Amino acid sequence: MSTISRALMAHPAAPELAREERAAEARCIEACLETAQVCRIGADACVEEEAVAELRECLRAEQDCGVVCAATAQVLARLGFPEPGDGRAVLVPLLQACRAAARVCRDACRRHAEVYEHCALVAEACERCVEACEALLARRS
């Protein structure tokens, strides 16, 4: 079990029965953190490439995705909200924004994946992030 999973399970609001829910949250948090960082490294790699002027769309999609994934991981750290209603009011549109940012970024990077390994890695990370957001959205909506 990862340190993040263990921290989520050590949260006093984590009820026994919600163990599976916590595991899905841990997977989504880890996907968001990894995707955010791989996007930031990919964006800087795009800046460094000679063909930077052709990579603008990629670069921006990676920056947006980095921001939205990082924000989603931060909100997912707070589990203790008593009313599921309130938690859902913010988390559902935020997960939708995160899924959208990861899709846009995956598609932009795939177009360059054969030329640039960093774009291929970003596209793969984004795909895992889309899946993790969808898994949580399926439980919440």
Add this chain to the structure above:
Amino acid sequence: MSTISRALMAHPAAPELAREERAAEARCIEACLETAQVCRIGADACVEEEAVAELRECLRAEQDCGVVCAATAQVLARLGFPEPGDGRAVLVPLLQACRAAARVCRDACRRHAEVYEHCALVAEACERCVEACEALLARRS
């Protein structure tokens, strides 16, 4: 004109005709930045209050709102996306998440606004942020 407005107008992608659009974006950015910071100060004020245990809902709503507003301001800094479609794919759900976070936080803080001035200030900032998000959403959707 604020420094942020001037920076938006100095962006090479800012077309002359979009001056009004840029002004709406500047207002939304400024509302998001101010709300994020007032939420963070309000959250720390809740932590400091003797009655912190009764302010948990407020505190969490302020933290979530701080995160989502800050992310929205960051994404709004990038105007140069060539296809409006892509920009809309991320920005619309993100503005919806921001509006939701600001509403939840406004409502949570209003319940304590008569006792704590910091809660009143957060509620006011959130209300302005809701309006600024709605103004941009009305233009984009």
Add this chain to the structure above:
Amino acid sequence: MSTISRALMAHPAAPELAREERAAEARCIEACLETAQVCRIGADACVEEEAVAELRECLRAEQDCGVVCAATAQVLARLGFPEPGDGRAVLVPLLQACRAAARVCRDACRRHAEVYEHCALVAEACERCVEACEALLARRS
């Protein structure tokens, strides 16, 4: 008085005698928030410029400065630490990092300020941020 100043003064840890200290913190917070956002807009403007390949140093300095200024504003939101020692242990090196990031960014942008208005605006914002960090550092160290 700005909303951020009012929120700082409404914090229960703000003692009467520290009113001047709070004002210096509010100025530093506002400089950090504005600089962070102007840097993000400036970075995206650099990406959009035809000569993006010549603006790499600027672009990265703006991104770093945006990150460090935003983090500094977040830490400055928490005033209530009982021991000044602990607060100083984190805040002093963080303000030093913020001042360094703003100086590097100011110097990188000044070299392009005559050609690009967005670089000139970033350089000006960074200069104000350097001064605001120094004013707080002079009080803390």
Add this chain to the structure above:
Amino acid sequence: MSTISRALMAHPAAPELAREERAAEARCIEACLETAQVCRIGADACVEEEAVAELRECLRAEQDCGVVCAATAQVLARLGFPEPGDGRAVLVPLLQACRAAARVCRDACRRHAEVYEHCALVAEACERCVEACEALLARRS
């Protein structure tokens, strides 16, 4: 090799000879990301505890550490700076701030580690982060 390591190695600025340097950066990035998230979860766990009023110092140290670690990971994503001087001007004080935030948080959480497992987990993560920052600082200064 982790996805983050692979992304760093795919960056066009990663010279062959710097492979060991890239590995140290990857370890520091991963420690920062994990610590930031475990701190955020730990902070929300402190908010949820009945004894929240006794955990204020912990809670704030966790929030500060979360912010500074996240900022450090973001700056570490940008490797391509041509002059080592500039990179060092920001990164060295930022790594020092990160190490300071992780030490303060580790010490605050250790005092509660026997009662709260989440505090113990945060203290362990912070200790790893201190070591990773020191390893990078030893190479840079």
